[in-house]
Amino acid sequence: MPGDRMLHQPRLLRRVVRLGGTLTLAGLATFAVAFSASAESPSPSAAAAGSPAPSASPAASAAPAPTPGPSDTNWMYATPAPTEAIPLATAPPLPPRVAHPDGGDANGCYDCHSAVNEEQSKIAAAWKDSAHGQAEVACADCHGGDPGSDQITKAMDPAIGFVGSPDRQESVGLCGSCHANVDTMKASGLPTDQYAKYWSSVHGQQLITANDARVAVCTDCHGVHDVKKVSDPTAKTFALNVPELCSSCHSDEKRMEPYGIPTDQYDVYAKSVHGHALLDNKDVRAPSCASCHGSHDAQPPTSTTVVEVCGKCHTATQDLYMESRHSELQAVAPKCWTCHGTHDVSKPSSELFFHPTPPDYTCVTCHDLQTHTLRLELDQFDDPANRRCDTCHHPESQIYSQIEGISGAVTSAEEAYVDAEDEIQHAAGLGMITSDAEVALAGAKTSLIQAQAAVHTTKLTSIAELSADAVTKSNEAKALATAKIDETNFRRAAMVIVLALILLGVAYLWLTKRRLDRELERDLEAKGRE
Amino acid sequence: MAATPGAPTGGKATGWLDQRTRIGPLLAASLHVRIPMSAKTYYFGGIALFLFGIQAATGTLLALYYKPTPEAAYESVQFITSDVSFGWLIRSVHHWAANLMILFVILHLVRVFMQAAYKYPRELTWVFGSLLLMLTLAFGFTGYLLPWDQLAYWATVVGTEIAGSVPIIGESLLLLLRGGTDVTGDTMTRFFGIHVLVLPIATAGLLVVHLVLVHQLGLANPKRPEPRVTTPEIEKEPQRPFFPHYIIDELMAWYVLLAILVVLASVFPAGLEEQANPLQTPAHTKPEWYYLGVYQLLKVIPWKVIGIMVPIVGVALLVVWPFLDRNPEVVMRRRKIAVGGATVVIVGLIAFTIWGYVS
Numbered sequence: 001m002p003g004d005r006m007l008h009q010p011r012l013l014r015r016v017v018r019l020g021g022t023l024t025l026a027g028l029a030t031f032a033v034a035f036s037a038s039a040e041s042p043s044p045s046a047a048a049a050g051s052p053a054p055s056a057s058p059a060a061s062a063a064p065a066p067t068p069g070p071s072d073t074n075w076m077y078a079t080p081a082p083t084e085a086i087p088l089a090t091a092p093p094l095p096p097r098v099a100h101p102d103g104g105d106a107n108g109c110y111d112c113h114s115a116v117n118e119e120q121s122k123i124a125a126a127w128k129d130s131a132h133g134q135a136e137v138a139c140a141d142c143h144g145g146d147p148g149s150d151q152i153t154k155a156m157d158p159a160i161g162f163v164g165s166p167d168r169q170e171s172v173g174l175c176g177s178c179h180a181n182v183d184t185m186k187a188s189g190l191p192t193d194q195y196a197k198y199w200s201s202v203h204g205q206q207l208i209t210a211n212d213a214r215v216a217v218c219t220d221c222h223g224v225h226d227v228k229k230v231s232d233p234t235a236k237t238f239a240l241n242v243p244e245l246c247s248s249c250h251s252d253e254k255r256m257e258p259y260g261i262p263t264d265q266y267d268v269y270a271k272s273v274h275g276h277a278l279l280d281n282k283d284v285r286a287p288s289c290a291s292c293h294g295s296h297d298a299q300p301p302t303s304t305t306v307v308e309v310c311g312k313c314h315t316a317t318q319d320l321y322m323e324s325r326h327s328e329l330q331a332v333a334p335k336c337w338t339c340h341g342t343h344d345v346s347k348p349s350s351e352l353f354f355h356p357t358p359p360d361y362t363c364v365t366c367h368d369l370q371t372h373t374l375r376l377e378l379d380q381f382d383d384p385a386n387r388r389c390d391t392c393h394h395p396e397s398q399i400y401s402q403i404e405g406i407s408g409a410v411t412s413a414e415e416a417y418v419d420a421e422d423e424i425q426h427a428a429g430l431g432m433i434t435s436d437a438e439v440a441l442a443g444a445k446t447s448l449i450q451a452q453a454a455v456h457t458t459k460l461t462s463i464a465e466l467s468a469d470a471v472t473k474s475n476e477a478k479a480l481a482t483a484k485i486d487e488t489n490f491r492r493a494a495m496v497i498v499l500a501l502i503l504l505g506v507a508y509l510w511l512t513k514r515r516l517d518r519e520l521e522r523d524l525e526a527k528g529r530e
Numbered sequence: 531m532a533a534t535p536g537a538p539t540g541g542k543a544t545g546w547l548d549q550r551t552r553i554g555p556l557l558a559a560s561l562h563v564r565i566p567m568s569a570k571t572y573y574f575g576g577i578a579l580f581l582f583g584i585q586a587a588t589g590t591l592l593a594l595y596y597k598p599t600p601e602a603a604y605e606s607v608q609f610i611t612s613d614v615s616f617g618w619l620i621r622s623v624h625h626w627a628a629n630l631m632i633l634f635v636i637l638h639l640v641r642v643f644m645q646a647a648y649k650y651p652r653e654l655t656w657v658f659g660s661l662l663l664m665l666t667l668a669f670g671f672t673g674y675l676l677p678w679d680q681l682a683y684w685a686t687v688v689g690t691e692i693a694g695s696v697p698i699i700g701e702s703l704l705l706l707l708r709g710g711t712d713v714t715g716d717t718m719t720r721f722f723g724i725h726v727l728v729l730p731i732a733t734a735g736l737l738v739v740h741l742v743l744v745h746q747l748g749l750a751n752p753k754r755p756e757p758r759v760t761t762p763e764i765e766k767e768p769q770r771p772f773f774p775h776y777i778i779d780e781l782m783a784w785y786v787l788l789a790i791l792v793v794l795a796s797v798f799p800a801g802l803e804e805q806a807n808p809l810q811t812p813a814h815t816k817p818e819w820y821y822l823g824v825y826q827l828l829k830v831i832p833w834k835v836i837g838i839m840v841p842i843v844g845v846a847l848l849v850v851w852p853f854l855d856r857n858p859e860v861v862m863r864r865r866k867i868a869v870g871g872a873t874v875v876i877v878g879l880i881a882f883t884i885w886g887y888v889s
Contacts, residue, residue: 431799433611491618495796502789506782513778520770 038258054281092208093172093198099161103147108137108155126226135188142166142174168213172198175218194218214255216298221245237295240278243289244267253277267288269345287313310336320456332374332463339387346384346411354390360395402490405460409467410451416474417441417448422479430488437480444473560745564769565776569749576639576780577787578666581631582737584791585669586730588624593701596676598722600715604805611802621796628670630787630821635666643851643872646860647750650758653852655743657737662851664734667820673719674818684815686721687713692828695838700882712808717760753860816886823879826886844875 021436040458114124124339127133132141140147145162149155156162166174176195178184185192198204203215220226221237228235236245249255256263269275269289277286291311292301301309307327311318314336326333345387378388389403420441428434447470548554572655589693595614597606610617639659642648648656690713695702709716750756770776817825824841832839847854855868862869 127682130767429799431801433802435608435802436612464725489794491799495792498792499789502785506785509778509782513775513782516775516778520775524768 013354048507091196092173094195095176095177097181097184098141098144098174100144101146101148101160103138103140106148107138108150109145110148110218112150112152112155113139117161123225125304130223130225130227131229131232132225132227137178141178143262146234155430165508166376167218168219169207169211172204172207172217173221191500194296197294201294201296202299202300214258216249217249220249221295239284239288240282242290242295243279246289272341272343272345273347274345276513278300306337317456320453324456324458329387332376335391339374339505341384341387345386350407350411351404352388355385358390359388360397361385364456366392366394385488402458402460406455406458406463408475409464410455413451413467413470413474415480416471417444420444420474422483423478423485427481427488430485432484432488434481434484437477437484440473442475444470447473498520537555552802558669558830558872561773561777563772564791565748565772565779566751567768567770568751569776571749571776571779571782571783572641573632574641575731575744577783578631578634578638579737579741580625580780580787581634582733583871585631587622588620588627588632589726589730591620592624593726598676598719600678600718600806603676604802604825607679607802611800618799622799622854624801626791626798628673629819630791632666632670635663636820637730639663640652640872640876644862645750645752646755647752648852649750649855649858649860650756652750652756653745655740655747657849657854658740658743660851662733662736664845665729665736669725669729669733670818670820672721672729675713675721676725677802678718678806679803680806680812682808683713683808684812685817686717688815688825689817689821692719692825695828695834696842697835697839700838714808718866750860752860755860819881819883819887822886823882826882826889829886829889832836 058484063242067316072446076112083505110124110128115121127139132138133502139145143163143165144159144160146155146160154160171196176198177422179190180192180195182192198218200206203217206212206215207217223236229239230237232238233240235241243266251259251263253263270279277283278288290298291312293299307318307321311321321327340346340348363369364375365377365380377445380391387409390400393399395404420437424434424437424441427437447466451463451470454466457463536761548813583889592610595606595610595617597603607621610621612618614620642656642659671689673744674689675682690704690707693707694700696703705711709720784810816822827840828834831840857865857868859865
């Protein structure tokens with residue numbers, strides 16, 4: 001993790017200057033941090049900045065983000081934001097499609113290669129079952145040559161356009177030659193922007209600027225001969241499989257070591273609410289790596305986009321956040337990840353308000369002693385225990401009192417809801433029909449969620465109103481459940497009385513029976529004597 | 531002995547009634563008879579009769595509020611349970627009495643079988659009794675759907691599918707039961723009609739025949755076969771009045787059953803799942819406990835036809851069993867094959883029921 005995160009532009013610029021020729025290294029670090037924090041890191045293209053180097057990091061060239069506005073200071077990481085003066089490395093020109101003679105219905109490549117040896121046979125079989133094989137995209141469409149010939153010298157003659165196996169760098173253009181071609185892809189209905197997106201990604205930028213073929217190219221994710229549709233559950237690119245796909249490289253310490261990128265993201269993500277929903281509950285709606293970072297245009301979210309990235313799903317919460325004082329602060333403002341984390345997003349709770357015991361505050365916790373302005377010590381938020389309001393807001397501050405009010409209102413609403421829920425469960429456990437109470441509780445739940453979500457506005461009045469509404473509705477639901485429990489108690493008391501009456505009835509019958517039996521016995525004895 | 535017209539019997543009120551109904555001879559023939567001292571009740575049949583009465587009474591009350599359409603049924607049951615005065619009690623008693631009735635009819639059948647009470651001259655009593663068991667199970671099956679909740683709906687889907695797998699007539703039987711290809715409002719009105727009209731009338735009719743036969747033939751002696759010719763020893767056997775001496779025993783058992791019903795209804799009131807949703811199949815759909823054994827049997831037997839034929843043949847054998855069993859003995863130790871076979875069947879059914887419950 002870089003220790004030089006900061007809040008203010010002057011310091012940022014000084015840092016940029018100081019880094020100078022080691023800009024590449026800083027970019028690398030940026031990418032590493034971005035992957036661990038998933039926060040803003042608008043990093044420029046090292047190549048475009050005029051410092052291309054074989055050792056250039058992917059992140060150094062990995063910021064195809066929109067040009068930041070005047071207020072968009074790079075407050076997180078010591079990497080310069082891309083500006084119009086430092087454009088991204090542009091995509092290389094799209095190569096033409098591989099030309100080859102028309103083989104008609106014949107596919108001599110397949111016929112021969114499926115019979116050459118086991119390895120070649122497997123390749124041929126994989127192609128036949130692949131999305132390409134199904135769509136009649138044949139061998140010659142990628143490798144060239146004459147598919148109509150069964151003569152090896154003719155079929156694989158470079159003179160007629162046989163190109164053999166493209167290397168990793170070339171493979172992107174080869175895929176793009178069809179997949180970025182609107183006419184070609186029209187029939188399949190697939191998008192054609194992947195090629196352009198790829199070159200805007202950290203992967204593509206590293207490939208083009210540093211000629212670093214170790215980065216991910218099309219075939220690493222989609223396969224080579226065994227290309228599968230994204231909708232195929234067995235595809236590595238199927239939604240449920242994406243984290244494992246990204247992890248196949250990004251959890252590899254040896255592979256990530258040159259880039260300084262952490263390798264624990266998958267493990268951290270798997271334990272998060274997102275990972276739990278996707279990996280454990282198989283909920284394809286849950287976000288995977290690509291949902292936040294992009295797929296073909298993979299890159300860390302930037303300072304200006306992080307709220308929008310989370311807001312793609314959490315739209316209502318994003319709107320509430322935009323109403324808040326926090327959003328007005330812009331550069332020094334906490335963003336989504338400050339409180340909720342990045343890969344390790346956990347279920348939010350009232351614990352996010354305060355530390356169990358107030359933390360130790362020092363001046364530099366909140367202030368830049370040199371510029372006498374506010375600053376945000378970002379390292380603190382790596383630790384989930386520090387994702388609390390009082391990490392920034394001192395107990396003696398006015399805002400702290402306001403947070404206490406917000407916390408108190410929301411907590412009381414949560415407690416009222418849990419109380420009502422417990423009471424309903426108790427009533428249901430007694431065999432009572434609690435549907436009316438459950439309907440009332442659903443109304444309370446809606447109000448509670450609204451109150452909890454309103455915390456993002458930081459507005460005490462509206463949060464208190466919504467919380468009070470949730471408390472009222474929870475109490476109404478609880479009252480309905482309590483009435484059912486009282487009813488059960490009445491029934492059981494009545495049952496005891498009825499049982500007592502039945503016992504009396506049985507006792508009377510038993511006594512009558514005894515009397516009748518004795519009379520009968522006497523009659524029989526009398527008859528016997530007669 | 532018929533009462534003389536114009537000569538009232540009993541007290542003033544009964545005399546007044548007897549003059550106008552001439553019911554005295556009928557009562558004398560049905561109640562005021564004497565039975566052997568050795569004849570004693572085993573309660574099960576009487577309890578089943580009592581529970582049928584409870585079902586008729588509570589079912590009539592439920593029918594006053596119940597609305598047999600898919601749109602209104604669920605809410606009407608909810609209304610009965612939550613809003614109608616003592617509606618919860620009526621519904622819960624109906625629910626528990628239904629289960630207990632099936633249990634006691636089965637226990638009655640097992641007792642009669644084990645004591646060989648189906649043998650001469652009571653073969654027809656057994657046949658009508660076994661038909662009454664079928665009707666009781668049909669009561670359970672048709673009544674189960676009526677609350678129109680998820681449990682009811684999907685248990686009926688599964689149950690009718692079992693009927694649909696009967697060879698040759700299965701498809702027609704399925705359409706007949708459901709009133710269409712799926713379980714819908716047509717199935718509900720069909721089941722309601724059968725539950726509140728067809729089955730009660732049929733059961734009442736068979737019950738009358740069953741009871742008349744019991745009354746006419748008397749109770750079987752479990753220690754010796756029924757003699758074909760009356761002997762002086764039998765005629766000399768001491769007797770006691772059927773009413774009230776015998777009936778009082780039954781009454782006490784009914785009181786105990788009433789107490790059990792009150793406790794069950796108060797402590798475990800009849801519940802209600804979510805409203806039936808034909809588009810949402812619950813994770814575990816199972817029929818009620820009395821069909822669970824057969825259900826599990828069908829699940830584990832790989833050949834569907836055999837699976838469905840086993841219970842059908844079993845029921846057919848049950849009905850005609852008195853005509854197949856030629857052994858005149860009634861004591862269990864002298865009926866090793868019949869008792870052993872029945873024990874295997876009973877243990878097997880219990881085991882399959884438990885298996886079905888836990889699987």
